[in-house]
Amino acid sequence: MIGNRTIRMAGGILLAVAAAALVGPWLSPHDYAATNFDRILASPSLGDMHLFGTDDLGRDLFVRTMLGIRVTLLVAIVASLVSLVIGVAYGAIAGFVGGRVDAVMMRLVDTLYALPFIFFVILLMVAFERNFLLIFVAIGAINWLDMARIVRGQTLSLREREFVEAARLTGVSTLRIVFRHIAPNLIGIVVVYVTLTIPQAILVESFLSFLGLGVQEPQTSLGALVNSGVGLMGRASWALLIPATLLALVLMCFNFLGDGLRDAFDARHES
């Protein structure tokens, strides 16, 4: 079971990173927004507790990085939940009702698939003044299409299964069939696909923040930190390398976790 080991490794690393991001800022004597012009671009050192060095305003990069991870993960999780709610509801309705309703609903999904969503998110950011809450909603609104397709497919096949038929024959109401008999069977696949939407959401958020259209100063996220690291890399390579490595690590772990879970859950993918 190589898959199992991958899942544990990736999950373990993610938990460790998340725990560090939660606890780290408490343990550090520095504040994320406090500037110190005597300690500009200090290289990483244990001596004065600037573990990751400082930036061009003398702000402690360890605390800022940990805060950036928090923001990045929070955005990703909330956005994934938004896409989960929309996608599951949409897919389950299309799959369960079936027929013409299903055809129209899925045709809409196909059409939306062809849209360059990232550009719409940027458009939203321009129109609505980079409202932070809106980032969650916008990113969530991008990512529900895959979820809707998968849930619909699963619902479609569950609907024809014997236990649903049995429930229907014994007079169970439609609503009850959906919630008590179909929904529990969707949980597994939904969990797998949420772990695959989280890295997508992280990508979009960090992409926006990297372009300066996402999180605003003094708040920060991994993408924003990479962005400011680019400006400093000639003088302070750590300001770029540390957040860039962490961002890549988090993304990679989520991808491995999602792939591993999918393999473990869906034997057809294993071949």
Next chain:
Amino acid sequence: MLRYTLLRIFGAIPTLLLVIVLAFLMVHAAPGGPFDDERILPAATAANLEAAYHLDEPLHRQFLRYMSGLLRGDLGPSYYYRGQSVSERIGAAFPHSVRLGALAMALALLTGVTAGTVAALREGTAVDKIVMGVSMTGISIPVFVIAPILVLLFAVKLHWLPAGWSGETGVRRFILPVITLALPQIAYIARLTRASMIEVLGKDFIRTARAQGLGTATVVRVHALKPAMLPVLSYMGPAIAAILTGSVVVEEIFGIPGVGQQFVRSAINRDYTLVLGIVIFYATLIVSLNLVVDILYGVIDPRVRHR
């Protein structure tokens, strides 16, 4: 074939209309007008400005005006670059983006297909594992992380290649941007090619070809490559979209005056018409390139025409 092509073309029109309506509404639903940033204008001046840009008309009028301009290739005046039209700005920037994108796509296809085929032929060996491991990493690392790290390594530390665009001429300035943009696509295409090549190599007709005494190179080139390329071809649509998105970042980092950089600038300047124009331009580009891919797919694989 004609029927298939026409069906595809008509299928793309609603998507485009949806893009235009959505984008137009989003920009016009924005709280605050395009001139709010500047010093408070006298009421008469503000009214004149609004009238000059037809912002005082009802929304459906503005939309119809915009649509009729669009059909003539006119995307309206830029709010930020006074005296210039959106079409001019895009037209001046587009050649840079095309060159960058086409080179990246060519590099991605060439390298990705080669790496994937080699991995498939050596399935299970160390070569295979290295290709797969590297490509998984390549997929996970976003363009805006790859780009600065390559710059740091090859431009800032080693001084081999230029870090920026301005003041440079010739091929050298293309190397880092093109590689950056191509890397994730190389990784993806390599994985796709490997998977489908392994499947094709297991088919009966390949066994027959081998039994006839053909060498591996000939079997792959003559028999296996074409069917194995179908999944790669259908990935071209998403790949084009990804390269466009990536070019926004790459142009910004390397200072290439293409459409992507223009897009970011206009987003930061809140140049509503330019942002709107570029979104519609990008969407049209993606939809039409997808259309080309779809039609090509029909040419290569006759089965899809009859579905």
